[in-house]
Amino acid sequence: MAISSPRDKYFGVWLIFFILGLGTLLPWNFFMTATMYFTSRLKDSSLVHYSANQTEAAGEHRSVLEAKFNNVMTLCAMLPLLLCTCLNSFLHSLIPQRLRVMGSLIIIMFVFIATAILVKLPLEPLPFFCVTMVKIVIINSFGAVLQGSLFGMAGLLPASYTTPIMSGQGLAGTFAAFAMICAITSGSELHDAAFGYFITACVVIFLSILSYILLPRLEFFQFHQDRNRKQRADEDNSVNLMNRENNDEAADQNKQRVPMIEIFKKIWLLALSVCFTFTVTIGTFPAITADTKSTLADGGLWERYFIPVGCFLLFNLCDWGGRSLTAICMWPRKDSLLLPVSIVCRLVFIPLFMLCNVQPRLNLPVVFHHDGWFIFFMILFAFSNGYLASLCMCFGPENVLPHESESAGAIMAFFLSLGLASGAALSFLLRALV
Numbered sequence: 001m002a003i004s005s006p007r008d009k010y011f012g013v014w015l016i017f018f019i020l021g022l023g024t025l026l027p028w029n030f031f032m033t034a035t036m037y038f039t040s041r042l043k044d045s046s047l048v049h050y051s052a053n054q055t056e057a058a059g060e061h062r063s064v065l066e067a068k069f070n071n072v073m074t075l076c077a078m079l080p081l082l083l084c085t086c087l088n089s090f091l092h093s094l095i096p097q098r099l100r101v102m103g104s105l106i107i108i109m110f111v112f113i114a115t116a117i118l119v120k121l122p123l124e125p126l127p128f129f130c131v132t133m134v135k136i137v138i139i140n141s142f143g144a145v146l147q148g149s150l151f152g153m154a155g156l157l158p159a160s161y162t163t164p165i166m167s168g169q170g171l172a173g174t175f176a177a178f179a180m181i182c183a184i185t186s187g188s189e190l191h192d193a194a195f196g197y198f199i200t201a202c203v204v205i206f207l208s209i210l211s212y213i214l215l216p217r218l219e220f221f222q223f224h225q226d227r228n229r230k231q232r233a234d235e236d237n238s239v240n241l242m243n244r245e246n247n248d249e250a251a252d253q254n255k256q257r258v259p260m261i262e263i264f265k266k267i268w269l270l271a272l273s274v275c276f277t278f279t280v281t282i283g284t285f286p287a288i289t290a291d292t293k294s295t296l297a298d299g300g301l302w303e304r305y306f307i308p309v310g311c312f313l314l315f316n317l318c319d320w321g322g323r324s325l326t327a328i329c330m331w332p333r334k335d336s337l338l339l340p341v342s343i344v345c346r347l348v349f350i351p352l353f354m355l356c357n358v359q360p361r362l363n364l365p366v367v368f369h370h371d372g373w374f375i376f377f378m379i380l381f382a383f384s385n386g387y388l389a390s391l392c393m394c395f396g397p398e399n400v401l402p403h404e405s406e407s408a409g410a411i412m413a414f415f416l417s418l419g420l421a422s423g424a425a426l427s428f429l430l431r432a433l434v
Contacts, residue, residue: 008220014164016211016218017154020101021168022175023208024147027108027139028077029176030201033312035070035290037194038132042066042125062360065129070287071428076133077140078282078417078424084144085417097149101212104146109205111135116198119191144417151409156224170323170386173316175204181308263408267399270334271411273343274392275419280346281385282423284353285315287431289378293359295369310375315382322386326394334395343388349381354434361434389416 008014031038042065115135123131154161179200183193215221264271294306332338355367356374368374396412 006219006223009218012218013157013215013221014161016215017150017161018164018168019208019211020150021165022172023105023108023168023205024143024150024165025169025172026176026201026204027112027143028136029173029316030112030179030198031073031077031136031139032286033173033176033180033308034194034197035073035286036307037119037190037197038073039066039069040190041123041128042069063125065125067360069129070290071424071431072133073136074282074287074424074427076136078421080137080141081144082414082417082421084141085148085414088145088148097153100145100149101153102209104142104149105205105209105212107142108139108146109202109209111139112198112202112205116195116202119195119198148413157221166323166390170320171316174313174320176201177308177313177316181305181313184304184308260411263400263404264411266404267396267408267411269340270392270396270399271415273340274389274396274412275415275422277343277346277385277389277392278416278419279422279426280350281381282420283426283430284350284381284423286311287427288353288358288434289315289374291358291360291431292353292374293357294371295357296371306371310371310378314375314378318379318382319386322383322388323390325387326390330391330394332391334391334398339388339391339395342384343392346381346384346388349377350430352377353381354430358434362432364434 042063118131150165154165179197183197186193186196289311290307292311294303296302352368354364357366357369393412393416397408400408
């Protein structure tokens with residue numbers, strides 16, 4: 001007789017997974033949207049500068065470290081993410097879930113505490129640059145482990161409990177951008193605003209830790225976790241019995257395990273599509289977009305808010321909107337060539353953003369002077385990223401048999417990370433061409 005599942009009282013488990021989803025991408029987004037603070041710490045007239053003509057065009061002097069910050073930051077974030085996504089499958093079986101989740105959250109929180117303290121400490125540009133990059137490597141490495149573990153936990157529950165994780169991740173960038181805008185609006189000096197900004201991140205990560213501690217105590221989660229343990233124990237007992245009775249049957253079971261390459265052959269187009277989507281996105285954002293200057297004001301209020309609002313907040317809102325749309329509309333279909341063609345068409349955003357008022361610039365002219373062009377491009381760019389990437393991630397597991405869906409999801413996650421890392425490498429070339 002089947003035991004009925006208890007109710008998720010007050011949507012407690014749903015909310016905890018939402019908070020944990022927010023916590024997985026929030027650290028990276030907080031670092032990415034704080035580029036104004038980081039680059040302000042890297043100004044140093046003693047370092048090699050661009051030529052006089054270039055700095056006049058930029059309206060400011062930029063050190064080498066300041067100019068390369070966005071590119072190196074993206075690379076230091078995406079390469080560890082790719083590596084740890086690959087390693088997470090081994091960690092899953094070697095390290096207990098609680099240690100992986102709690103350990104990752106605690107280490108990420110300590111990195112943010114150190115970042116907040118460093119705001120108040122004087123440090124030369126080069127050491128500050130190196131320390132910042134080490135911190136970015138750490139938070140993205142443990143963020144990848146945290147994300148993989150979180151989706152593994154969601155696998156114990158009904159399929160609908162993947163939705164709060166995706167929603168939390170989608171809102172992480174919006175939350176970070178909004179927090180930065182609030183810090184600027186407070187009227188404080190940039191360093192003081194950054195201190196409050198990083199303390200806010202510490203509070204959110206601490207809330208994630210408390211949520212995870214509470215999770216096993218909720219009856220709904222406990223029920224599904226216990227049921228999963230019993231199913232695994234029953235399966236192990238059955239397999240052991242079959243092995244003792246008939247070794248040939250065990251051999252047949254091993255043959256039924258489909259190699260990853262066979263699964264990849266079924267979803268290769270979707271895997272490459274999601275990889276290409278994020279290659280284009282990360283190759284452009286934030287390495288090129290964050291260096292775009294407003295042409296509507298000279299030192300005014302809009303110029304101060306142009307990047308926090310027009311770049312980071314707008315991108316994250318539209319990206320989240322694109323992801324959310326797939327809940328009610330999934331067009332084009334998974335077997336349609338229109339999907340990969342639409343993804344390839346996103347290449348047009350690379351020259352469009354490069355021809356905006358990106359400063360400093362060496363080679364290309366500014367074609368799209370007005371800020372309205374940049375904002376228009378950003379809306380289409382972000383929305384198409386969220387919508388098309390989400391379609392690919394949803395369609396991947398649907399293209400395989402039910403028992404292959406978990407492996408298909410892992411393959412799609414790997415190619416997503418590969419796209420992020422490829423985009424980070426591409427950003428160096430694209431920025432140098434501007």
